[in-house]
Structures are given as C-alpha cells and as structure tokens.
Amino acid sequence: MASxxxxxxxxxxxxxxxxxxxxxxxxxxEFVALLGPSGCGKxxxxxxxxxxxxxxxxxxxxxxxxxxxxxxxxxxPPEKRRLGMVFQSYAVWPHMSVAxxxxxxxxxxxxxxxxxxxAVQRALDMVQLGHLGKRMPHQLSGGQxxxxxxxxxxxxxxxxxxxDEPLSNLDAHLREELRREISLIRARTGLTIVYVxxxxxxxxxxxxxxxxxxxxxxxxxxxxPEVYTAPVDAFVGxxxxxxxFLPVDLVGxxxxxxxxxxxxxxxxxPEGPAQLMLRPEAIVLSESGIPxxxxxxxYLGDRHxxxxxIAGTAVRAHVETPAAPGDQVHVSFTRVxxxxxxxx
Amino acid sequence: MQRAVVRELRxxxxxxxxxxxxxxxxxxFSALPLVVxxxxxxxxxxxxxxxxxxxxxxxxxxxxxxxxxxxxxxxTAAVTVLLGVPAAWLLARTDLPGKGVLKTALxxxxxxxxxxxxxxxxxxxxxxxxALNSLMGLSGDAAIDIHATWGIIMCLGLSYxxxxxxxxxxxxxxxDPSLEEAARTSGASPxxxxxxxxxxxxxxxxxxxxxxTFLIGMASxxxxxxxxxxxxxxxxxxxxxxxxxxxxxxxxAEAVALAVVLGVVAALALVANRWLVKRGRAxxxxxxxxxxxxxxxxxxxxxxxxLWGLVGFALLLPLSVLVVTSFLGxxxxxxxxxxxxxxxxxxxxxxxxxxxxxxxxxxxxxVAATICVLIGVVASYFRSRTTIPGRAFLPxxxxxxxxxxxxxxxxGFILAFSQxxxxxxxxxxxxxxxxxxxxxxxxxxxxxxYLAYGVRASDAALTQIDKSLEEAARTSGASPxxxxxxVVLPIMRPALVAAWVLVFLPVLGEITMSIxxxxxxxxxxxxxxxxxxxxxxxxxxxxxxxxxxxTVLGGNLLVKRLSGxxxxx
Ligand SMILES: Nc1ncnc2c1ncn2[C@@H]1O[C@H](COP(=O)(O)OP(=O)(O)OP(=O)(O)O)[C@@H](O)[C@H]1O
Ligand SMILES: [Mg+2]
Numbered sequence: 001m002a003s004x005x006x007x008x009x010x011x012x013x014x015x016x017x018x019x020x021x022x023x024x025x026x027x028x029x030e031f032v033a034l035l036g037p038s039g040c041g042k043x044x045x046x047x048x049x050x051x052x053x054x055x056x057x058x059x060x061x062x063x064x065x066x067x068x069x070x071x072x073x074x075x076x077p078p079e080k081r082r083l084g085m086v087f088q089s090y091a092v093w094p095h096m097s098v099a100x101x102x103x104x105x106x107x108x109x110x111x112x113x114x115x116x117x118x119a120v121q122r123a124l125d126m127v128q129l130g131h132l133g134k135r136m137p138h139q140l141s142g143g144q145x146x147x148x149x150x151x152x153x154x155x156x157x158x159x160x161x162x163x164d165e166p167l168s169n170l171d172a173h174l175r176e177e178l179r180r181e182i183s184l185i186r187a188r189t190g191l192t193i194v195y196v197x198x199x200x201x202x203x204x205x206x207x208x209x210x211x212x213x214x215x216x217x218x219x220x221x222x223x224x225p226e227v228y229t230a231p232v233d234a235f236v237g238x239x240x241x242x243x244x245f246l247p248v249d250l251v252g253x254x255x256x257x258x259x260x261x262x263x264x265x266x267x268x269x270p271e272g273p274a275q276l277m278l279r280p281e282a283i284v285l286s287e288s289g290i291p292x293x294x295x296x297x298x299y300l301g302d303r304h305x306x307x308x309x310i311a312g313t314a315v316r317a318h319v320e321t322p323a324a325p326g327d328q329v330h331v332s333f334t335r336v337x338x339x340x341x342x343x344x
Numbered sequence: 345m346q347r348a349v350v351r352e353l354r355x356x357x358x359x360x361x362x363x364x365x366x367x368x369x370x371x372x373f374s375a376l377p378l379v380v381x382x383x384x385x386x387x388x389x390x391x392x393x394x395x396x397x398x399x400x401x402x403x404x405x406x407x408x409x410x411x412x413x414x415x416x417x418x419x420t421a422a423v424t425v426l427l428g429v430p431a432a433w434l435l436a437r438t439d440l441p442g443k444g445v446l447k448t449a450l451x452x453x454x455x456x457x458x459x460x461x462x463x464x465x466x467x468x469x470x471x472x473x474x475a476l477n478s479l480m481g482l483s484g485d486a487a488i489d490i491h492a493t494w495g496i497i498m499c500l501g502l503s504y505x506x507x508x509x510x511x512x513x514x515x516x517x518x519x520d521p522s523l524e525e526a527a528r529t530s531g532a533s534p535x536x537x538x539x540x541x542x543x544x545x546x547x548x549x550x551x552x553x554x555x556x557t558f559l560i561g562m563a564s565x566x567x568x569x570x571x572x573x574x575x576x577x578x579x580x581x582x583x584x585x586x587x588x589x590x591x592x593x594x595x596x597a598e599a600v601a602l603a604v605v606l607g608v609v610a611a612l613a614l615v616a617n618r619w620l621v622k623r624g625r626a627x628x629x630x631x632x633x634x635x636x637x638x639x640x641x642x643x644x645x646x647x648x649x650x651l652w653g654l655v656g657f658a659l660l661l662p663l664s665v666l667v668v669t670s671f672l673g674x675x676x677x678x679x680x681x682x683x684x685x686x687x688x689x690x691x692x693x694x695x696x697x698x699x700x701x702x703x704x705x706x707x708x709x710x711v712a713a714t715i716c717v718l719i720g721v722v723a724s725y726f727r728s729r730t731t732i733p734g735r736a737f738l739p740x741x742x743x744x745x746x747x748x749x750x751x752x753x754x755x756g757f758i759l760a761f762s763q764x765x766x767x768x769x770x771x772x773x774x775x776x777x778x779x780x781x782x783x784x785x786x787x788x789x790x791x792x793x794y795l796a797y798g799v800r801a802s803d804a805a806l807t808q809i810d811k812s813l814e815e816a817a818r819t820s821g822a823s824p825x826x827x828x829x830x831v832v833l834p835i836m837r838p839a840l841v842a843a844w845v846l847v848f849l850p851v852l853g854e855i856t857m858s859i860x861x862x863x864x865x866x867x868x869x870x871x872x873x874x875x876x877x878x879x880x881x882x883x884x885x886x887x888x889x890x891x892x893x894x895t896v897l898g899g900n901l902l903v904k905r906l907s908g909x910x911x912x913x
Contacts, residue, residue: 052525052636078528085529091522095544104540105530149526156530 001192002063002159003028004049009058009068011044011216018044020216021058026160026209031186031193033207035200037239041216042196043164049194050085050162051078062159079108084153088165090145092137098124098148099133105156123155126185143174154185160192167202179205200240204228212236234339237277244315246276247341255338258311260290264338273341280305282335283317289332294323349732356730357825363726366719367738370795373788374745377756378607384759385604400601405583410605413562413579416496420561421554423501427654428508429550433538434647435509436516439637441644446651447513448904451506453658455900457853457870458503459566460889463877464662465490465499466570467669467886475665491575499567502658504560508553515549516542521635534638548620555617559610563749565856566870570877580606581751581856588758588860603755607748614747663893669886692887698872705869708783709851712790713844719791720798721840725828728806729814739799746796750856757789757861781863789857794847801843805836842907849899853892 004026011019019041026032034042047053049060051067054075060068062083067076093101099120106116124130127147137145146166153161166182167175183206186193197203203210204224211221212235220232231237234245248255253266255276262276292308292315299305299322306317308331323329353360386394400406431450435443453461468476469490477487489495523545527537543550565581572582580602587599640647673683692698723738745753761779779785809832817827833840855870862871869888876885 050525050529052528077533078525079531079533081529082531083529085526087522087526089520089522091520091526093523093526093541093545104527104532108531108536152526152530162529 001028001190003030003061004160004192004194005059005061006045006049007059007061009045009048009055009060011041011048011053012056018216019048019055022213022216022218024211024218024221026192026194029190029192031195031206031208033203033210034194034196034213035198035203035210035239036213036219038198040213042198042213044216045213046162046164046194046196049160050083051076051081052085082156082159084156084158084161086146086149086153086161086163086166088168090142090149090169092140092145092148092152094137096137097133098129098135098137098140101137101148102133102152102155105152109156119155120151123151126154126188127151127181143170143178146170146178150182150185154189158191160194162194162196164196165198166195167197168199175202182206204240210240212239214239229335231277231337234275234277237337237339241279242316243277243279244313245339246278246310246313246315248274248276248338250274250338258290258292262290262333262336264336266338269338269340275339275341277337277339278315278317278333279335280316280318282333283308283315283319283331284334285319285321285323286330286332289330292329292331294325294327294329296325297323352730352732355824357823359722359725359825359828362719362722363738366722367741369788370738370741370792373757374741374753374792377753377760378748380760381600381603381607381752381756384600396597397601397604400598400605403598405578406598406602406605409578409580409583409602410609412493412577413581413606414609415493416500416564416568416579417558417561419493419497420500420504420564421558423497424505424508424557425550425554427501427505428553429512429543429546431505431651431654432509432512432516433542434651436513437538437542437635437638438640438647439644440640440651441648446648446655449655449659450509450651452655452897452900453503454506454510455849455896456503456659456663456893457566457850457855457896458500458564459570459855459870459874460666460853460893461503461658461662462499462567462570463882463885463889464665465495467665467882468662469495470574489575490571491573491577493572493577495571495575496564496568496577496579497561499571500557500561500564503567504557505658507557507560508550511549511553511556512546515546516635519545519635525636552617552620555613555620559613559617559747559749562606562610562613563751563856565751565859566874569874573878581749584751584755585859588755599755600759603752607752610747610749610752666886666889666893669883670890672883672886688881688883688887692884697867698888701867701869701872704783704866705852705854708787708790708868709848712787712794712851713847715787715791716795716798716847717801717840717844718798719795720800720802720843721833721836723795723799724802724806725832728803729811739803742795742799745792746794750793750854751860753793754789754857754860757785757857761785781866783866785861786858786866786868789861790851790854793857794851797847798843801839801846802836805839806832808839809835838906838908842903845899845903845906849896852895 006022006024008021008023009019010017010021022045024032034045036042044053048055048068055068055070057070059066062081066072066074067081068074093104096104102120102123103116106119111119120133121130124133127150129144129147129151132140132144137148140148146169150166167178170178179202195203195206207224209221210224210227212219212227214235220227220236227236228240231240237243238245246257248257250266250269250271250273252271255262255264255274257276264276290310292310294306295309295314296307297304300318303318303320304322306319306323308315308317308329310331317331385397386392434440435447440446468474469488471477471487471489471491474487474490477483482488519542524537524541527541528534532540563581565585568577568579569582569585572579578586584599584602584606587595587602670688671684671686673685673687719738723742726732726735727739779788813835814827814831817831818824822830853870854868855874858868858870859874862868869892873885873888873892876882876888
C-alpha cells in the first residue's frame, strides 16, 4: 500500500485542456472519491495515476516514487506501477475462465503455481465467487463479472486500487450490494483507494474524502460531511444535494427574503446582489415566516417533496407533513449559506 | 392464421409477386443446376453409375489438381493472414502516421480483379522477358519464373490480404479498449498484451477471414489460369475449364466429376466458417471506445515504410507496369520514348469486336446489378418486416450460390441449360427456351452469384431504419407497398446505390463463369482480355486491364462516399 501524490498535473489533448492543474495528496490507506459532472476530467485524472494516460504537465508520485514527470522525462508505464484497476465495463477477458482472469496478474508477477492457486482462491472468496472459478465470463451476470474484475485487481496485492465508476453499469439493487462489499473489503485490506463516480450518494457513503472536480480543476476536497454542509461555492453546494438558490440583496450583513429577515454569515462578501443556498431538508413549514406557494407535491415514501414558489423562484423542499398544490404556506430556514452571484 | 397470411400477401401486392418470381427463379437458376450437376456426376447413358466419379477419382491428374488446389488455398490463406493481421494491428493500435490514407491504399488491391494484378506480375516476372528479371540481369535458368504454384499464391495473397486486414481491423476497433488496459495495469507489457489478449480475442475474426481467403483461393480461376497454365500447374478450376474446352463426352464427364469434388471441399470450408463467425460473436461485445495506442517510437518510420512498401508491391508496381505496357508500341522493344504511344488504345477502342465485348459486359453488369438490388430489397424486407411463412428462404438461399465456386455453378448451368427447356401445360400451351450461348445464361449466372450482395446491403440498411418510422406511416394510412416505396426506399437509397455499384463492378470484369458460359455472340470484357493476354497481344490486354482497374477504383471511391465510409475501399 502506498500514498498517491498529484502535483499540479495537467492533461491536454491538442489545444483542449482537460485537466488543468490538480494538486492532491492521498494518504496511505485513504479512500478518496473523485466526484464531478460528466466530462470534468475524473476518468482522465484516474488514468493518469494508472499510467494509461501520460500527463502533459506536473508530477505523479506513488509512495515516494515519481512515476510521471514530463519535465524530467519520467514516465513509468502502467505495467510497472502495480496498481489494481477496475473499469466501468468490467473488462473481464472473455477467452479466459474466472480463475484464469484472476491468475493473470499473478502469473506476470512470476509467482509459482501453488502459491498462485491459493491467492486466486483467496481473492475469489473475498468477492463471494469462490465457487465459480471454472466458469467462463459469458456465464456470469454483470454483477458477478464486476466481482471478478475486483478479485483480479485485489489478487495482485496492488499498492493502490483504482476504480472508474465500477457500479454504473449495474442496476440499483446490485449497486448497493456491491457498494457495501467494497467498503467491507476496504476495511479488511486497508487499501489506498481512488474511486471515480458521478453518483454523489456513492461518494458520500464510501469515501474518507471527496474531491469535487469541475472543468479539470478541484473545486473542493474534504470529508463528506464538510463538503455537504460547508460547500466552498455555489457549484459544490448545487452539485452535492439538491440545493436551490434564491437571489437576494446583501445589505449590511443581512438579507431579506420576501421582506422577511434571514440570518446569514456574510463574512467576506461584498454588499449587493448575492445568492442564498437552500437545502431541501433545511426548509421547514411554520406558522409564520416567509410566505410561499406550493406549486407541486411528490410523495417520496418517507417524506414529501414540495416545489415552492418563494418570491418568484422555484425552490425544492423535503417536508414530513403533506401539502396540496396551490396552498399558501409559510416557511423558515434551519440552515442557509450565502454565495456571491458570480460563482456559477 | 391462414387468413392473416393471405391478407398480408394481398396488402404487399406487387412485392409478393416479385418475391414469388424471384424465389422461383432462384430455384430454377441455382438449385436446379447444382442438382443436375450432382446427378450428372453419376448419370451415364448406361444409367445410374458411379463410374465417371470413380474414373475421375482414380485419375492421378485429379489428385494432383486437388493437391495443388489445396496448396494454393492454404498458401493464400497463410499469406493473407501474415500480411493482413500485422497490417490491421498497426492501423488499429499504434501511432502510425497517415493511417487513414494507408488503410484506403492497402484496401485497394482487393477491389481490382486479381487477374489484372497477375497480368502485371507476369509482365514483371516471366522467364522470357520479365521486366524485373531483365532489370536484375537474370536470364535463362537463373530467371525467376512466376509460372508456378508460388506465383499463384503470391498473386492471390497480394490481392486478398486486405480482406483479412479489414476483418481483423474491424474486430480490433470493436474491442472494448479496457480489456487491453486491464492487462496493462495487471502488469503486462504492450507486446505481451498483443499476444495474450488482443490476438486471442481476434482469433475468430482472423480465422473467418482466413477461411474466406482459403475458399477464394480454392475457387479462383483467372489467376491460376494466367499464371499456372504456361507452367502446366493445374488446379481444379483450370482442369475443369481445360476438360470443357476439349469438349468430348468423356472430358465433360471428367469436368463434372471434378466440379463435384471442388463443390464438396468448398461446402466443408463454408460450414467451418459459419461456426467460427458464431463463436466470434460470443467473444466480442462490450462497448467500443478509443483504444490506447502503442507508441512505436523509432519503429514508427520502419512500420510505415513497410506498409507503404506493401502498397507498392500489391498495387502500384503491378498496376504501373500494366499502364506502361498499355502505351507500348511494340511489346518486345522496351521502354523508350519512341516506342510509347496511344496506338494500342486506338486499336482496342476502334475495334468493333472489342466494343461489342465492352458493351456486353456493361449492360449485363448494369442489368444484373439492378436485378440483384431489387430482389435483395424485397427479400430482405420480407424477412425483417413480414410474418409470412418461408420469408427467410430467399435471403438464406441467396448465400448459397455466392459461396459455391463460380466454376462449379457454371458447370451446373452448362449441364442444366445446354438443351432446350420446355415449359408447358399441354402440347399447345408451351414455351421452349434455349439459354445456351445466349446473353441470358450469363445474366442468370451473374444474378444468382451476386444476389447475396443485394440482400446483405438491404439487410444492413433495413436494420438502420427504425420500425417505428414505418409504423408511423402505416398508422397515417399508407399501405405496405406505399410504405416501402414512399418511406423505406428513399431512406435506403444511398445504401442501395452503393450495393448496385458493388454488384456492377465485379460483374464487369467477371471471368470465372463467363469463360465457361459465353457464346460466339456474347463475348465479355473478361473473356476478351484473357484472349488478348493469352493469344493475341499483351499490350491490348493491358489497355483493357488499365481501363477496368481505373473504373473499379473510381467506382469503389464512389461507393465509399455514398455509404459514408462504410462500404467500398
Ligand atoms: N483521447 C481524448 N481526446 C480528446 N478529448 C478527450 C480524450 N479523452 C477524454 N477527452 C475529453 O476530456 C474530457 C474529460 O474526460 P473524462 O473522461 O476524464 O471525463 P469524466 O469526468 O470521466 O466524465 P464521465 O463522467 O462522462 O465519465 C471530456 O470532455 C472528454 O471529451
Ligand atoms: Mg469517466
């Protein structure tokens, strides 16, 4: 196991900058999720760690070893990095049995036959496929194939485990099951893991630290609760959770919504137009307060999702008591965050 | 149930009539000749007997021709794999410069009739006055003599390696790149990935390509005839032609027996191919993506040089020799300015006999292409869009004659149609047809042979059209016939034009069947070209070959544009 350090890494395809200077230090044994909208450069970043893509600038270190630094003309190819990688499309080799798939990296490491068989069995057991070693991949379900891929990556005892949206091709039920298993395996092995996903729930549930990427740059990196409750900008706030944003005017150190005072932390913000971030669960229906009109109601099982019209802006709220479209209600906010308008 | 079928047939109107006529014609012109051929091989004046077959099989010459044929077929398959697979890998998986142009250039030899390239090679490497021999100062016994089995294999291999290359290339492009990347991160070097992942996963595609070139090598006539005959190297197809050429009953019986042998071997290879294709489908799948490319480093230039060298050998060298020959005044005099001119073109294009042959081939190719596309559309539409029982018969049946060696098919035609056929209900209402020595027998043979192209192109185009488009037209009140004419055909048009050209081009220069079926009034371009090359004047042959090659290359580029790069070279 090893740490991973990215120092100002960059990737350009021709004139297109895809990753624009990412700095990230991943500690030994840490589980980091790379999260962001489609095309933000998550996969590219992960592939640069793996060595499947050569950065156009910056340094990549695994442990203390510099594996990539164009300035010094250093590039260690993927086969020399000993990193396990799991792909979205499983990438289980169809011409080899399950056991042969898992044994492949061990063979290349030069381990002996008996030793290999033990390691293969152990890896297959770890993903609950101990009994299916003789099967061919086309005889397995998608979830089972992804387990084979996981076993193959684990069997080689990688320094770092890299996963690129490993669960996106699975249905919701399987996804949750495999997600739980990944966190068990992680607890058991203590592996350093870099996990790419565009599913915020996965990131929140699994990672020690979430790194939010946008346009090839890191917007925020921090433990899940921090990213959720203290987003550094409106983009992060909007990306994690289903926040709505109300346009407001900052006067002195306070704002008014529909004429009602709302307490905010306005430190460091200039006076003038600003936007107020509202999480759905931070909106409560109350006797008095800010007037709002219910425009639509969706029953979600454990709660109701309301779309409210607050001072002309559509706002999403999750509440426990039902309401009907057209109702005039009052709301108050348990938690808000103020951002300048120019942040996207 | 039955009423539903009747109603559907009535709704389909003319389409159903065309399908029925086409089905009948296919039975008459494809099943009947083959059955007659098979029967003819043990049917003698004295009744049923295995005697002709036994006589043919006990003749050592039959065995020799069979062995040479198999040698040519294996050799062709081997050469096409050895050239095609590395070329495909370099094009699909490396940072080779100029890949797009290279791929097109490497595909071109496949488009040109192989006997044309062979004529070029004979001009270069014949022992008497081969240009390369004189250039290297080789003469007499030291001269390289192309008139041997290796010469046949070389010509066929250089003409058909693009087939293996293209098939392997598309398998490589369809492969999920993460399969190879997973091997890299597992610790495999790029070369190891090639041999443990890439190649094993492409084996079905390579093998099916190799089987195809094996079949082509076995069925080829033009190249073994031109290259092999002067050296007395006989393969089954040329042996059949020689026997028919002699024409005595005994020789015809021998030709029939040989054709049966050829047909049986081809059928076995075909069955193997089906199996491979099915297996290949199980291995591929997953989503294709942008594969990571192997950086060739300093081998980049070497590899590009090697592939351009291959283009030179397989295309430019034999073709330029032909072009030069076509301008030569006196064949023996060599390449000097005063010996160059347009005299050959003038004599070829000013000769009514030549113009007649060109005209024959042009109209036969045009009509055959039209028929193949028309029937192809109907057949493929019936299969994919109707529920009529037996709808799969025609598309399925069309593949049969395509796979059967042209020589075998033509032998069937000779046996089945050399007498008058009599269609009639009574002594009063009947028609009598004699197809032999008419253009119609050639037309029928071409259509039967190339119908598969029409069906395949229509199949491909139809699967691109979402059924809901047609259903929308139906629900807006259009009859099935109107839907086909008004909606389906316009959408399919570019694909069908491409298919038309793809039938037209090979028919234009067809030789294998034409040489057995042409009559005194119906000489075709290919037959005339062979006459010129063998007996009359190589420069005149070069003129026809040059014109044909240019037409074919131009046509293929047209097809490529029409099909958005999917068809043609
Ligand atoms: N080989 C390439 N050539 C050109 N552009 C590329 C290449 N690979 C990726 N890109 C571009 O780089 C950007 C980032 O791609 P990347 O695959 O890293 O996104 P991602 O964050 O993983 O997105 P997704 O969630 O859709 O997987 C995209 O805009 C993509 O189009
Ligand atoms: Mg991605």
